[in-house]
Amino acid sequence: MKSKGRFGPFGGYYVPEVLIPALEEIEAAFEQFRQDPNFLKDLNALYTDYAGRPTPLYHARRFSEAVGFIVYLKREDLLHGGAHKINNTLGQGLLARYMGKTKLIAETGAGQHGLATAIVGALFGMETKIFMGATDVARQNVNVHKMKLLGAEVIPVEGGTGTLKDAINEALRYWTAHVEDTFYLFGTAGGPHPYPTIVRHFQEPIGREARQQCLEKAGRLPDIVTACVGGGSNAIGIFSGFLNDPQVQLVGVEGGGKGLHTTQHCATLCTGTVGVLHGARTYLLQDENGQIRDTECISAGLDYPGVGPEHAYLKETGRARYVSVCDEEVLDTFFLFSRMEGILPALESTHALAWLWQQKGLLPPETIAIANLSGRGDKDIDIVEHHRPLTARFL
Amino acid sequence: MNPYQICFSRLNRAALIPFFVIGDPSYDVSLQLVKAAVDAGADILELGIPFSDPVADGPTIQKADLRALKAGITPAKALQFIREITAYKPIPIGLLVYYNLLVQYGTERFLQDFKKAGGTSVLVADLSIDDAEEIALPAKNAGLETVFMATPNTPDERLRRIAEKTTGFIYTVSLLGTTGEREALSNAVRPLVARLKRLTDKPVCVGFGISTPQHACEVARAGADGVIIGSRIVKFIEETPDNPDKMQENIRRFLLEVRTALPSKSPKGTSNS
Numbered sequence: 001m002k003s004k005g006r007f008g009p010f011g012g013y014y015v016p017e018v019l020i021p022a023l024e025e026i027e028a029a030f031e032q033f034r035q036d037p038n039f040l041k042d043l044n045a046l047y048t049d050y051a052g053r054p055t056p057l058y059h060a061r062r063f064s065e066a067v068g069f070i071v072y073l074k075r076e077d078l079l080h081g082g083a084h085k086i087n088n089t090l091g092q093g094l095l096a097r098y099m100g101k102t103k104l105i106a107e108t109g110a111g112q113h114g115l116a117t118a119i120v121g122a123l124f125g126m127e128t129k130i131f132m133g134a135t136d137v138a139r140q141n142v143n144v145h146k147m148k149l150l151g152a153e154v155i156p157v158e159g160g161t162g163t164l165k166d167a168i169n170e171a172l173r174y175w176t177a178h179v180e181d182t183f184y185l186f187g188t189a190g191g192p193h194p195y196p197t198i199v200r201h202f203q204e205p206i207g208r209e210a211r212q213q214c215l216e217k218a219g220r221l222p223d224i225v226t227a228c229v230g231g232g233s234n235a236i237g238i239f240s241g242f243l244n245d246p247q248v249q250l251v252g253v254e255g256g257g258k259g260l261h262t263t264q265h266c267a268t269l270c271t272g273t274v275g276v277l278h279g280a281r282t283y284l285l286q287d288e289n290g291q292i293r294d295t296e297c298i299s300a301g302l303d304y305p306g307v308g309p310e311h312a313y314l315k316e317t318g319r320a321r322y323v324s325v326c327d328e329e330v331l332d333t334f335f336l337f338s339r340m341e342g343i344l345p346a347l348e349s350t351h352a353l354a355w356l357w358q359q360k361g362l363l364p365p366e367t368i369a370i371a372n373l374s375g376r377g378d379k380d381i382d383i384v385e386h387h388r389p390l391t392a393r394f395l
Numbered sequence: 396m397n398p399y400q401i402c403f404s405r406l407n408r409a410a411l412i413p414f415f416v417i418g419d420p421s422y423d424v425s426l427q428l429v430k431a432a433v434d435a436g437a438d439i440l441e442l443g444i445p446f447s448d449p450v451a452d453g454p455t456i457q458k459a460d461l462r463a464l465k466a467g468i469t470p471a472k473a474l475q476f477i478r479e480i481t482a483y484k485p486i487p488i489g490l491l492v493y494y495n496l497l498v499q500y501g502t503e504r505f506l507q508d509f510k511k512a513g514g515t516s517v518l519v520a521d522l523s524i525d526d527a528e529e530i531a532l533p534a535k536n537a538g539l540e541t542v543f544m545a546t547p548n549t550p551d552e553r554l555r556r557i558a559e560k561t562t563g564f565i566y567t568v569s570l571l572g573t574t575g576e577r578e579a580l581s582n583a584v585r586p587l588v589a590r591l592k593r594l595t596d597k598p599v600c601v602g603f604g605i606s607t608p609q610h611a612c613e614v615a616r617a618g619a620d621g622v623i624i625g626s627r628i629v630k631f632i633e634e635t636p637d638n639p640d641k642m643q644e645n646i647r648r649f650l651l652e653v654r655t656a657l658p659s660k661s662p663k664g665t666s667n668s
């Protein structure tokens with residue numbers, strides 16, 4: 001490996017020996033093609049004509065009025081597939097294609113990364129297998145159905161709590177046996193090097209565009225940029241555009257589940273400790289012996305006991321701060337935001353909106369905040385209905 | 396000479412190395428089974444501490460990890476277990492562990508305690524030679540040997556580096572994949588062992604997928620210094636969950652069969668091809 005992929009003390013590639021040659025191959029290909037004019041031309045064409053980039057920066061007027069400061073939304077929910085995930089799957093899928101790989105595998109939690117991988121698998125004519133925890137298969141069945149329609153095979157993973165962590169374990173296991181012809185299209189800005197760097201790279205358009213659009217629309221940089229953090233790919237994507245602007249506060253919002261006083265949450269950076277999981281040294285939710293804890297969160301896409309190593313580094317250096325909101329606050333915000341802005345936000349992204357809602361009345365009115373609306377909420381309507389049935393609320 | 400060198404030099408056949416997850420299915424039954432394996436002629440023991448997310452392991456050992464975790468096995472209890480085994484009979488013990496367990500206990504302190512318990516070597520499943528410095532010095536300071544993995548897709552240049560960092564034996568993975576029983580022995584074994592033998596004098600032990608006395612025999616004939624059998628043995632525990640004596644009898648009988656099947660090494664200086 002040319003680089004160890006460290007972010008301060010975090011990151012690295014702590015994997016069984018059998019995976020090293022595959023990671024080295026991907027690192028070398030990424031370094032080669034990221035600057036390759038043909039690759040860039042192909043990728044930019046796909047971003048523009050297929051995915052729908054650039055996405056708008058939208059001034060959410062009614063929500064702004066309600067919280068008492070200016071809120072812009074980076075509309076990644078308008079992308080093909082309904083979430084930011086397509087930025088990364090187009091990038092890595094194209095990389096796989098340039099490398100001559102014919103098969104894709106991916107893990108998925110909420111199903112958005114699985115869906116975005118299935119889309120790219122179909123687009124490039126690659127055989128695609130999606131590993132998904134059995135619990136997530138049950139709670140995100142719309143996405144499962146979509147992936148199958150697109151021709152991907154969805155493999156339910158029974159181990160552990162049947163969530164994202166278990167899907168990653170199983171995808172890694174499958175990969176060790178199929179490294180020679182299979183590209184592991186990793187979904188979040190975590191895992192072993194070079195994935196945190198690759199995923200960040202392909203998500204950087206979010207931050208680059210948001211910075212430029214804010215300068216154009218508001219005439220200045222924002223005061224706050226906020227995004228939800230599970231593994232942290234949408235957050236690192238938007239944060240990356242503002243890392244060199246020290247006056248811009250970066251706020252990552254984790255899944256507080258039933259509350260941080262319980263064990264039923266996935267607020268890794270807020271409450272976790274440093275360890276090694278899925279190839280990276282980073283913050284983890286674990287017991288005192290180093291066994292990884294079960295997590296719980298209303299939002300499947302945040303339900304993960306680790307976090308991308310660059311976020312661990314941004315926390316450690318104080319460049320970003322990490323907070324959490326709990327399930328009930330997320331549901332409250334989901335309803336009020338939907339009815340204020342006419343947008344159903346993904347429950348993941350709603351975490352960032354719920355944190356902004358908590359700031360209501362606390363910030364000067366000229367404050368400008370950008371929230372990354374990383375995905376749309378259609379996939380979540382069954383979950384919302386389960387927790388807050390419409391019949392009970394509005395009839 | 397370290398305990399492995401002594402063991403390999405005494406034997407005129409490949410060493411028999413059964414693998415157990417410590418505390419599977421419970422502390423006491425596991426102790427009974429490992430002692431029985433020692434009595435049945437195991438030359439070296441490979442013992443694993445259960446971990447919640449064992450990515451290098453197939454379904455059989457994943458289930459064993461879950462059983463042991465359910466039985467309340469912690470790294471501290473695993474060390475106690477090792478003390479009880481080495482007190483029963485001195486035998487070289489290689490530990491197989493996932494890195495996070497060491498990190499949380501404190502790598503230096505854990506390795507010191509493992510040495511005190513009578514341990515011989517440590518292999519971290521998710522730590523490659525590129526990060527060998529994280530384990531090599533603490534192991535050396537504790538008086539332990541290092542074991543690293545080599546796989547069929549490891550290039551020669553890297554095999555050389557693996558051999559350099561290894562003071563115990565090279566854990567040679569017979570196939571691309573996770574642990575688990577297989578119908579047939581991978582045809583990657585023979586060329587990989589041959590490559591290693593050409594590149595290094597370090598002992599070579601082969602594991603992953605070795606499920607029958609016949610497989611063990613083939614591995615030995617390929618030139619391996621030791622044969623590691625994990626999932627097949629762990630499967631005996633899974634097969635008769637309520638009957639520890641049956642587990643013990645099945646494991647004992649299987650190990651005797653394997654030991655009998657292992658061919659004698661040809662005398663030095665003659666070809667064993």
